[in-house]
Amino acid sequence: xxxxxxxxxxxxxxxxxxxxxxxxxxxxxxxxxxxxxxxxxxxxxxxxxxxxxxxxxxxxxxxxxxxxxxxxxxxxxxxxxxxxxxxxxxxxxxxxxxxxxxxxxxxxxxxxxxxxxxxxxxxxxxxxxxxxxxxxxxxxxxxxxxxxxxxxxxxxxxxxxxxxxxxxxxxxxxxxxxxxxxxxxxxxxxxxxxxxxxxxxxxxxxxxxxxxxxxxxxxxxxxxxxxxxxxxxxxxxxxxxxxxxxxxxxxxxxxxx
Numbered sequence: 001x002x003x004x005x006x007x008x009x010x011x012x013x014x015x016x017x018x019x020x021x022x023x024x025x026x027x028x029x030x031x032x033x034x035x036x037x038x039x040x041x042x043x044x045x046x047x048x049x050x051x052x053x054x055x056x057x058x059x060x061x062x063x064x065x066x067x068x069x070x071x072x073x074x075x076x077x078x079x080x081x082x083x084x085x086x087x088x089x090x091x092x093x094x095x096x097x098x099x100x101x102x103x104x105x106x107x108x109x110x111x112x113x114x115x116x117x118x119x120x121x122x123x124x125x126x127x128x129x130x131x132x133x134x135x136x137x138x139x140x141x142x143x144x145x146x147x148x149x150x151x152x153x154x155x156x157x158x159x160x161x162x163x164x165x166x167x168x169x170x171x172x173x174x175x176x177x178x179x180x181x182x183x184x185x186x187x188x189x190x191x192x193x194x195x196x197x198x199x200x201x202x203x204x205x206x207x208x209x210x211x212x213x214x215x216x217x218x219x220x221x222x223x224x225x226x227x228x229x230x231x232x233x234x235x236x237x238x239x240x241x242x243x244x245x246x247x248x249x250x251x252x253x254x255x256x257x
Contacts, residue, residue, distance in 0.1 A: 004122035014077035036255025038073035050100035062099035209249035
């Protein structure tokens with residue numbers, strides 16, 4: 001469907017097992033994950049890892065025109081909204097952090113309104129996306145450093161239920177603590193500690209939506225010290241309680257709903 005100069009489509013994608021795909025277009029593509037879940041998803045932009053872990057309702061991925069996006073999943077089914085934006089409507093600043101597994105309620109709402117055919121939203125979406133990208137600009141890091149950060153991101157994902165001291169992360173990458181913090185933030189937009197917390201919250205959100213576990217059980221399974229610690233992190237980062245997230249997400253587990 002065309003809405004102004006934007007093209008939008010809502011699709012249900014199901015895969016029965018390991019699968020990977022590549023997107024490379026002359027137009028920008030913004031992808032909103034609305035419902036369902038892949039069992040596992042990793043994404044790369046121009047060969048550098050941008051996200052990993054089970055995707056959540058409301059998360060977005062952005063593929064700039066002329067760049068190569070690759071994804072790999074292990075199975076599952078999702079409902080997604082894809083908005084294609086002509087390249088001349090949006091300038092992507094050099095050094096902008098990738099938008100991947102990105103949560104922004106205002107941006108997501110605009111995508112949904114574009115999918116409903118609203119012309120006002122179609123005019124506003126590229127402008128808001130441009131503002132978002134402009135806030136995410138950082139100096140690039142050398143390719144060898146970026147690869148070490150890529151590898152560390154994958155390593156962190158296997159240790160989320162355990163303490164991960166920044167000193168251990170620095171040693172794993174062969175950097176000093178200060179160098180790791182600086183370079184990690186330049187690559188991901190977050191410090192290592194912020195990234196670990198973000199990934200723990202994403203995993204906790206997935207458990208809440210997909211597993212009949214108590215909040216305390218999920219807290220310990222995702223590296224939080226207690227039920228109270230997890231609840232405080234939810235309130236601070238997501239402005240809701242774990243129970244409120246569970247109620248919201250349960251209605252989006254089925255990608256056909």
